[in-house]
Amino acid sequence: MTEPGLMRIVGLIVARELRLAVRHWDQVVQPLIFFVVVTTLFPLAISPSLNELRNIAPGVVWVAAMLASLLALESLFRPDVEDGTIEQWALSGQPLSLLLLAKTVTHWLLAGLPLVIMAPIVGTALGMPMSVWPVLAGSLALGTGCLSILGGIGAALTVAVRRGSVLLALLVLPLEMPVLIFGARAVDLAMHGEAVAGPLNLLAAMLLLCLALGPFAMSAAMRISLE
C-alpha cells in the first residue's frame, strides 16, 4: 500500500476546497461584496471630496479588509467539524497541522486574495494615487495571510462553542491589531511618498511567524475542540 507524500496531501486538500468553493460560490463572494460595499459607504457618509477621503483611505481599506476576513472565518472549519470531516482528518495518520494549514491557505486564496486584487480599485475610488497600488496590494497580501492564520487559530478554538462567532471576534480582533496598525501605516507612508520598507518588513516577519507556529496552534486547538 503506497502512502501519499505530504505535498500530494496538500494538493488533495486544496483541490477539494476549491471544488467545494465552486459549488458554494455565493459564500465565497460574500466577504468581497462586504468589502466593496463598506468602502463605498464612506464617501456617502463623510464627504465626496477626494482630499478628505484620501486622508482616511488607508484606514478605511484596511479596517474593511480585516472585517471582511473575519466574516469569512465563521465558515472556515465549522461545516467540516459538524459533518465529521475534520474528525476523519485527525485520525488519518497525516499531520493535522499540515491539513489545517492547507485548508487555511485555500481559504486565503478564496477570501484574502480577492481583497488584494480588488483593493487598488477600491483605493482609487477613495482618492488613492496609482503609485500606492503596489504597497496597498503588497501590505494586504501579507496582512490578510496573517489574518487568515490568526483567524484559523481562533476558529479552531471556538468551533465547538455554540454561537461562537461573537467569541471568535473577541478572541481574534485583539490579536490582529498589530497587523492592522502596520498595514495601514505602510499605505499611509506610501501616500506621503516616504519609505515603506519598515512596516512591510514587519508584516512579512509576522506572516512568517504565523506560518511557522500557526499550524501547530490550530492543530492543538482543533484537537481540544474535537474532544
Added chain:
Amino acid sequence: MGQNGVGKTSLLRCVAGLIEPESGEIDWHGAPVRKEREAFHRQLAYLGHVNALKPDLSALENLHYSVRLRRDVERHEMLEMLARLQVSQCADLPARALSAGQKRRVAIARVILSGASLWILDEPITNLDRGGIECVEACMATHLRAGGSILTAAHQSLLTQHARVRVLELQ
C-alpha cells in the same frame, strides 16, 4: 453493547484517540498508542455517528478526497466497492441527494477502502435495511478472515456466526 448513554461512543472515541483517557493506558500491539499516535492512526479506520460526507460532493468525490489521504486509490476500485455495498447507482450523485442508509453505505465503503487493519465502527448499521445489514456483516466477516480487527458499538448482535467475536456489555 449497552444502553443509550452508557458510554459506548466515548469508549470508542477514547480508543481511537479523539478523547484522552482520564486514567489508564491504551495499547496497540503491546505499545502505548499515545507514543506512536500517527502510526496507530494509519492502521485505523473510524466510522462515527456522522458519516463525514460533504453534501455538495458526489459519493465518488467524497471517497476520493478521504481515501486518498491514506493511500492511492483508483476510480474502478471505488466503483467496485460502491457496487459491493449496492450503491453503485449513487456514485455520481451529490451526497445530499442520498438517503440516510445510502450515505451510511458510502461511509462504510470509505472504511473498507482505507486499507486499515483496525476498524472502529460506532453503530455501523444505523439506518440500514435488512439487505444493508447483511452486506455490512459480510464485509466485516471478510475483514476478520483477512486478519483484521473490528471494534464496534451496536444495539443488536452482529456477526453472531463468527467464532472470534467477543461481546462486552457496558453497564
